[in-house]
Amino acid sequence: MEKVRLGILGLGNVGGSHARKLLEGQVPEIVVGAVCDHKPDRLDWAKETLGEDIPRFDNAEAMMDSGLIDAIVVAVPHYDHPKYAMIAMKKGLHVIIEKPAGVYTKQVLEMMKVADECNVVFAIMMNQRTNCIYRKMREIVKSGELGEIKRTSWIITNWYRPQFYYDSGDWRATWAGEGGGVLLNQCPHNLDLWQWICGMPAKIDAHLHFGKWHDIEVEDDVTAYVEYPNGATGTFITTTGDSAGTNRFEIILEKGKLIAEIEGRECKLTMWKSDITEAEFSKTCQKPFGSPEFVKGEVETDGQNPQHMGVFAAFAANILRGEPLVADGREGINGLTISNAMHLSAWTGKEIDLSSFDHDLYYEELMKRVATSRCKETTAGATAADMSNTFGS
Secondary structure: OOOEEEEEEOOOHHHHHHHHHHHOOOOOOEEEEEEEOOOHHHHHHHHHHHOOOOOEEOOHHHHHOOOOOOEEEEOOOOOHHHHHHHHHHHOOOEEEEOOOOOOOHHHHHHHHHHHHHHOOOEEEOOHHHHOHHHHHHHHHHHHOOOOOEEEEEEEEOOOOOOHHHHOOOOOOOOOOOOOOOOOOOOOHHHHHHHHHHHOOOOEEEEEEEEOOOOOOOOEEEEEEEEEOOOOOEEEEEEEOOOOOOOEEEEEEEOOEEEEEEEEOOEEEEEEEEOOOOHHHHHHHOOOOOOOOOOEEEEOOOOOOOOHHHHHHHHHHHHHHHOOOOOOEHHHHHHHHHHHHHHHHHHHHOOOEEHHHOOHHHHHHHHHHHHHOOOOOOOOOOOOOOOOOOOOOO
């Protein structure tokens, strides 16, 4: 195999964007083998935009069985990510799924088991891991250069969405169609990066507001407190209701701190570094108002941020030569567990211990809300929006 023939399942905002970029040749080792969507208007769009030479299907399994593809990207609504991933795996196809890995951990654990049994390449589209800022943060934290983590804080409120966004799809912002709100739609990347860089928390206590800023039934405002196994603490604050939002990720460590600030396309990582840990300084300092001295500076990175196409390139390279993935699909369980735990904490009013997370209880509580989920009508003409400015947060 010289190139990977990729099937694109789902031609909405994300799938359509992938199709256009891949057909432009942005990933030389991938060719679009076929596309699939159950909506006739999206297939018409594919014919007009992608060209008549790209085979089109209205049935996922028909595309999988066509012999035209070696791998598939699953870009359908959240509940169906594991479903179609597992079908494809059992047919011997390599799979990359869009975020999140699924809606609830119980179904993702099943998908992980199938991936192990089928021995295919399994990846997840955690494209923010390609951002040089976050890669450098992880490198510094994991190196131990600044010691152990003491506190983490991420204010990620630049996910503003108007009501029109939620009305653009009948599945959006419903328990039955999407399975959650800002945590499950916008923040899987941030939750993934949070744990990828800082590690998984041990306990979570979260407060969620449902439909606070929009006419929706799921959460659009979140404040969460976490504790880590080493005693460190953290906060995570997000919303889709702040029109002048912030993206500030701060990590306090024993010998300094890291702050990543991102505004639009402008990204900056700043580090404060001391030669002594805070604990050592506190024990030896003889001044009542003394404080460690720090060297402050902007951290240099490689400047690379290939996003989705970088993930696809690594996916193809793994299939063809066994090179590393950006994110193995099994890693999607981590951020989803944090998200599920935040929901469960809000629903029960209790702190959630991740070491004994009850996958069945979460599923039961979610299904109670699915049972009363309301139907929506789609706003005409809002299906395939321009997403070119939404990938950098």
